[in-house]
Amino acid sequence: MCIAVPAQVIKVTENKALVNFGGVNIKVDTSLVDVLNIGDYILLHAGCAIEKLNKKEAQKTLELFEHILKDE
Amino acid sequence: MKYIKEFRDPKLAQKMLNDIWHNTKKDITIMEVCGTHTMSILKNGIRDLLPPNINLISGPGCPVCVTPQWYIDTAIALSERDNVIITTFGDMIKVPGKSSSLKLEMALGRDIRIVISPLDALEMAKQNPKKEVVFLGIGFETTAPIIALSIYKAKNENIKNFSILQSIKTMPNVMKEVVKDPQVNIDGFLCPGHVSAIIGVKPFEFLSEELNTPAVIAGFEYCDIIAAIYYLVDMANKEKYEVKNIYNRIVKYEGNEKATAMMNKVFVLSNSEWRGLGNIKDTGFKMKEAYKNYDVKSKIDIKIIPSPIPKDCLCGEILKGIKKPTQCKLFSKVCNPSNPIGACMISQEGTCGAYYKYKIR
Numbered sequence: 001m002c003i004a005v006p007a008q009v010i011k012v013t014e015n016k017a018l019v020n021f022g023g024v025n026i027k028v029d030t031s032l033v034d035v036l037n038i039g040d041y042i043l044l045h046a047g048c049a050i051e052k053l054n055k056k057e058a059q060k061t062l063e064l065f066e067h068i069l070k071d072e
Numbered sequence: 073m074k075y076i077k078e079f080r081d082p083k084l085a086q087k088m089l090n091d092i093w094h095n096t097k098k099d100i101t102i103m104e105v106c107g108t109h110t111m112s113i114l115k116n117g118i119r120d121l122l123p124p125n126i127n128l129i130s131g132p133g134c135p136v137c138v139t140p141q142w143y144i145d146t147a148i149a150l151s152e153r154d155n156v157i158i159t160t161f162g163d164m165i166k167v168p169g170k171s172s173s174l175k176l177e178m179a180l181g182r183d184i185r186i187v188i189s190p191l192d193a194l195e196m197a198k199q200n201p202k203k204e205v206v207f208l209g210i211g212f213e214t215t216a217p218i219i220a221l222s223i224y225k226a227k228n229e230n231i232k233n234f235s236i237l238q239s240i241k242t243m244p245n246v247m248k249e250v251v252k253d254p255q256v257n258i259d260g261f262l263c264p265g266h267v268s269a270i271i272g273v274k275p276f277e278f279l280s281e282e283l284n285t286p287a288v289i290a291g292f293e294y295c296d297i298i299a300a301i302y303y304l305v306d307m308a309n310k311e312k313y314e315v316k317n318i319y320n321r322i323v324k325y326e327g328n329e330k331a332t333a334m335m336n337k338v339f340v341l342s343n344s345e346w347r348g349l350g351n352i353k354d355t356g357f358k359m360k361e362a363y364k365n366y367d368v369k370s371k372i373d374i375k376i377i378p379s380p381i382p383k384d385c386l387c388g389e390i391l392k393g394i395k396k397p398t399q400c401k402l403f404s405k406v407c408n409p410s411n412p413i414g415a416c417m418i419s420q421e422g423t424c425g426a427y428y429k430y431k432i433r
């Protein structure tokens with residue numbers, strides 16, 4: 001029930017956005033997140049965007065995982 | 073960057089697993105407290121890929137499973153009123169009450185509707201001004217801001233026929249309760265990623281600071297979970313405890329301030345009753361005075377009859393990680409998804425249901 005999934009923003013209006021989740025377009029409420037731009041990814045839960053995904057941080061995490069292996 | 077497939081890399085996972093096998097020197101029990109983690113661990117077969125001295129147990133992380141028995145009986149009693157429309161997340165409808173379920177009541181013609189969001193329930197209230205639209209408000213901090221938003225909007229738009237049957241739970245203090253239980257022995261926590269997206273890292277820091285228990289906030293793809301186990305093993309070996317966040321792509325240290333502000337506008341922390349665990353201090357929400365009219369209990373006079381969980385159902389011990397579903401004598405034989413005895417069997421993220429689905433017997 002706590003399931004939340006990344007979805008890409010394709011259109012933005014006031015407090016709402018149209019997002020693409022696995023090829024399906026869904027209208028979501030965006031009152032709980034900061035300004036969105038087309039192309040951004042949001043975390044979608046129960047009809048709402050609950051957070052914006054951060055590309056730089058995602059890349060850093062992947063580097064961190066790679067780093068685990070280099071530590072050996 | 074699509075944020076999913078990048079974190080599903082079999083080669084990376086295999087290498088991290090090799091490291092875990094190499095580094096695990098002592099027995100270590102790790103508890104996950106999010107139903108989505110439970111499902112991902114079982115779906116990806118992670119338990120079978122770990123060395124035998126790593127024991128993964130599930131905690132009270134499935135919102136449907138922790139909802140007390142009386143809640144479902146009250147929802148059923150409300151659905152029997154002609155002027156009420158019950159709206160709910162789909163997960164709730166098959167949960168067995170004392171003598172019925174919402175699914176059965178639906179088949180009997182009660183007006184019970186499945187919604188994806190409490191905001192959809194609010195729309196339904198606007199379209200049905202002569203009926204009271206009651207939303208079954210359960211969930212953790214991930215869902216709480218959205219329920220709060222629906223109540224806030226209802227008040228702002230002066231919608232008076234919308235209310236919530238509320239049993240929202242909050243995570244940090246129940247984790248404290250579980251760690252302190254002498255029957256449970258936890259060496260590390262896999263913290264709930266989407267609860268953390270809302271409340272941030274700080275509310276979990278007591279785990280390392282006060283209770284000497286390491287914790288990792290992680291995402292839900294298999295590389296996220298395996299990396300979290302790696303760090304937990306590493307911290308346990310070095311006896312250096314912290315709360316590590318490896319879900320930074322979503323979780324900020326301070327969490328989502330807009331969402332917490334909305335949650336705090338409408339709700340205040342309160343004691344809450346958990347299925348099988350009892351009433352626990354400061355582990356839930358109640359509505360603030362200004363929003364009290366949106367609590368169904370303030371509008372409709374309903375008798376809440378406490379009822380115990382069915383005899384022999386071990387949900388309470390399973391939610392604390394003391395027992396595994398396979399230790400319940402009803403598991404799979406008497407209790408299965410076609411005939412669920414407890415919520416833990418029927419919820420999509422319930423530990424018993426997950427064990428059944430992935431054929432752990």
Ligand code: SF4
Nearest residue numbers: 385386400407414424
């Ligand atoms: S298997 Fe069924 S009866 Fe046993 S603990 Fe799980 S839900 Fe309860």
